[in-house]
Amino acid sequence: MARQGLTRSDIIAAAIEMIESEGLHSFSLRELADRLHIKAASLYNHIKSSDELHTEIGYYAISELKKAQLAAIAGKERSEAIEALADAYYRFGKDRPEIYKVILSLPMVKNDAIHSAGFDIVEPIMTAMAGYHLTREQMMHLQRVFRSIMHGFLSQEEAGCFRQFPVDVADSYRIAVRGFILLLENSEKEARG
Amino acid sequence: MARQGLTRSDIIAAAIEMIESEGLHSFSLRELADRLHIKAASLYNHIKSSDELHTEIGYYAISELKKAQLAAIAGKERSEAIEALADAYYRFGKDRPEIYKVILSLPMVKNDAIHSAGFDIVEPIMTAMAGYHLTREQMMHLQRVFRSIMHGFLSQEEAGCFRQFPVDVADSYRIAVRGFILLLENSEKEARG
DNA sequence: TATTGTATGCTAACACCGTTAGTTTTGTCA
DNA sequence: TGACAAAACTAACGGTGTTAGCATACAATA
Numbered sequence: 499m500a501r502q503g504l505t506r507s508d509i510i511a512a513a514i515e516m517i518e519s520e521g522l523h524s525f526s527l528r529e530l531a532d533r534l535h536i537k538a539a540s541l542y543n544h545i546k547s548s549d550e551l552h553t554e555i556g557y558y559a560i561s562e563l564k565k566a567q568l569a570a571i572a573g574k575e576r577s578e579a580i581e582a583l584a585d586a587y588y589r590f591g592k593d594r595p596e597i598y599k600v601i602l603s604l605p606m607v608k609n610d611a612i613h614s615a616g617f618d619i620v621e622p623i624m625t626a627m628a629g630y631h632l633t634r635e636q637m638m639h640l641q642r643v644f645r646s647i648m649h650g651f652l653s654q655e656e657a658g659c660f661r662q663f664p665v666d667v668a669d670s671y672r673i674a675v676r677g678f679i680l681l682l683e684n685s686e687k688e689a690r691g
Numbered sequence: 692m693a694r695q696g697l698t699r700s701d702i703i704a705a706a707i708e709m710i711e712s713e714g715l716h717s718f719s720l721r722e723l724a725d726r727l728h729i730k731a732a733s734l735y736n737h738i739k740s741s742d743e744l745h746t747e748i749g750y751y752a753i754s755e756l757k758k759a760q761l762a763a764i765a766g767k768e769r770s771e772a773i774e775a776l777a778d779a780y781y782r783f784g785k786d787r788p789e790i791y792k793v794i795l796s797l798p799m800v801k802n803d804a805i806h807s808a809g810f811d812i813v814e815p816i817m818t819a820m821a822g823y824h825l826t827r828e829q830m831m832h833l834q835r836v837f838r839s840i841m842h843g844f845l846s847q848e849e850a851g852c853f854r855q856f857p858v859d860v861a862d863s864y865r866i867a868v869r870g871f872i873l874l875l876e877n878s879e880k881e882a883r884g
Numbered sequence: 885t886a887t888t889g890t891a892t893g894c895t896a897a898c899a900c901c902g903t904t905a906g907t908t909t910t911g912t913c914a
Numbered sequence: 915t916g917a918c919a920a921a922a923c924t925a926a927c928g929g930t931g932t933t934a935g936c937a938t939a940c941a942a943t944a
Contacts, residue, residue, distance in 0.1 A: 501892055501939060527931065539932080540893050548931060604850070616855045638856040642844070642863040643870060645852070650843025651835070657797070659838070662809045663831040670835040677836060677874035681866070684873055694910055694921055720902065732903080733922050741902060 504534060506544045510554050514597070517555065522596045522603075527551075556604040559597045560615045563590050567622035575629040577679050583626040584648060584675045591652040602653065619645070630686050640685060647674050697727060699737045703747050707790070710748065715789045715796075720744075749797040752790045753808045756783050760815035768822040770872050776819040777841060777868045784845040795846065812838070823879050833878060840867050 512534055517525050527548055531538040545551045570586035571579045591598045604615075623641045632640070651674055654660060660667050705727055710718050720741055724731040738744045763779035764772045784791045797808075816834045825833070844867055847853060853860050 503892075503940090526929085528929085536892095537894060538930095539895080539934095542932075543892055602846075602850075616852060619852075620855060635858055638858045639863040639866050641856075642847070642853055642860075643840075643867045646840055646843030646847055646867060647836075648843065649847060650839030650841065653795075653846070654835070654838055654842060657795070659809065659812075660835055662813060663834075665828055665831045667835075670832040673832050673874070673878075674836045674839060677870060677877075680873050680877055681870035684870075685866075696911085696921075719900085721900080729921090730923065731901090732905095732924080735903075736921055 504544065509534065509541065509544050510551065513551060514555055514558060517596050517600065518594065522599045553604065555600050557615055559601045560618050563601065564618045564622055566590050571622060571626045579626040579629060580679055580682065581675060583622060587648045588652065588671065595656060627682065630682050632685055632689055636685050636689060640682065643681065644678055647678055697737065702727065702734065702737050703744065706744060707748055707751060710789050710793065711787065715792045746797065748793050750808055752794045753811050756794065757811045757815055759783055764815060764819045772819040772822060773872055774868060776815060780841045781845065781864065788849060820875065823875050825878055825882055829878050829882060833875065836874065837871055840871055
């Protein structure tokens with residue numbers, strides 16, 4: 499076999515492409531190897547395990563999400579910033595569902611690299627909330643609430659849990675975001691008084 | 692092999708036990724068969740596929756969750772009912788994380804039986820909100836918001852996404868629930884005015 | 885230019901997974 | 915007692931991730 503000098507980056511890039519087009523569920527190392535015109539075992543010259551590759555793709559996904567969010571909130575403040583942030587998050591989950599799933603399935607527990615990737619996820623939210631007069635502690639809590647709402651909404655919609663009622667999902671989404679903004683304003687009052 | 696006359700229920704019950712003790716991730720039909728002193732292929736006399744078994748366990752999990760929630764809100768109204776509901780949901784996810792994961796991984800899309808199980812999930816929430824003066828349409832939306840918050844919070848905590856900051860997760864949880872109650876009260880005003 | 889070393893690829897195999905087909909056993913009921 | 919259905923079996927297929935050991939091509943060094 500004429501060797502083609504594959505690099506680790508080539509492999510990760512190919513894996514991302516495959517996941518986006520074929521779905522995370524059906525992804526396998528053997529298919530990835532096929533696509534690269536390589537035997538599956540040869541992949542192990544570049545990656546340590548399937549898990550490691552998975553983690554690497556997670557980094558990529560998180561950085562993409564962060565990029566989209568930061569671009570969305572640039573120059574905006576308060577409720578406008580929050581709405582833009584939520585929209586960017588929502589759109590990412592809808593436009594790139596398979597890559598979004600990779601983030602969800604990342605085990606944040608183990609290593610520190612992922613831990614720092616966690617901060618990448620948090621940063622845009624903290625920035626968007628900066629216009630509100632909140633204590634640092636309030637922001638840490640509210641950041642969790644925001645992520646819960648967004649992630650919960652996306653994954654339930656994705657799973658098909660929102661088909662029981664004939665009301666528009668987009669309306670539910672707007673109500674959810676409005677709820678978070680209400681909570682922000684309420685927290686602001688508490689911090690002031 | 693002395694036949695033991697296993698039934699479908701025996702198999703489902705054993706699978707639930709295994710998932711609760713060993714984890715959903717490491718569950719396999721072969722281990723289940725071992726535990727029942729049977730060959731894996733023999734399981735197919737009782738179940739059609741791994742997916743079907745998975746779905747069956749999902750029904751069980753949903754009915755357990757519903758039971759816990761209805762018991763929690765009995766005799767309560769308005770914010771007290773919502774808090775009790777949220778607590779029951781939260782406790783279920785924390786006490787029985789592996790069984791909770793089965794609910795999450797249920798593909799709500801396919802069949803109608805699951806569709807009706809979806810209503811089982813919704814019923815306690817609708818009951819808890821009954822004390823608020825809301826339109827039927829508002830309730831359908833708010834039900835989705837509630838589930839998003841709860842599910843999002845639980846799965847992010849489970850995934851370890853809440854370890855970035857040194858603030859108490861229980862406090863974040865209370866703030867999230869308070870946010871939902873705020874949204875309920877706000878929606879009520881809208882409905883009235 | 886020749887050699888040596890490393891990175892990249894290969895083959896073969898292992899242990900696991902869900903699943904199917906075909907066969908034997910067992911218990912029950914007529 | 916004989917027949918039939920349910921419950922178990924064996925053997926196998928194609929799929930997965932992964933490891934060990936071997937070949938080869940390329941790049942740097944003598």
